[in-house]
Amino acid sequence: MRCPSCGSDNCHIIEESETTQKGYGVCSGVCGYLLLGPIGFLCGLCGMGEGKTKRRSFWICPHCGRKFRV
Numbered sequence: 001m002r003c004p005s006c007g008s009d010n011c012h013i014i015e016e017s018e019t020t021q022k023g024y025g026v027c028s029g030v031c032g033y034l035l036l037g038p039i040g041f042l043c044g045l046c047g048m049g050e051g052k053t054k055r056r057s058f059w060i061c062p063h064c065g066r067k068f069r070v
């Protein structure tokens with residue numbers, strides 16, 4: 001991979017992960033309770049803190065610091 005900025009072909013690939021934290025949803029717990037009883041409520045609790053993780057890969061050029069998408 002060649003850097004589009006400076007033409008160096010010494011680029012490295014890096015992976016960035018971005019996590020969107022989601023707190024315990026009272027709604028999901030209550031909805032789960034209504035639908036499934038205590039088990040559903042526990043399922044709502046289990047979902048606590050489980051965020052969505054997005055992973056993106058970039059090439060990074062050590063020469064000029066340019067970062068670009070794969």
Ligand SMILES: [Zn+2]
Nearest residue numbers: 003006061064
């Ligand atoms: Zn570069």
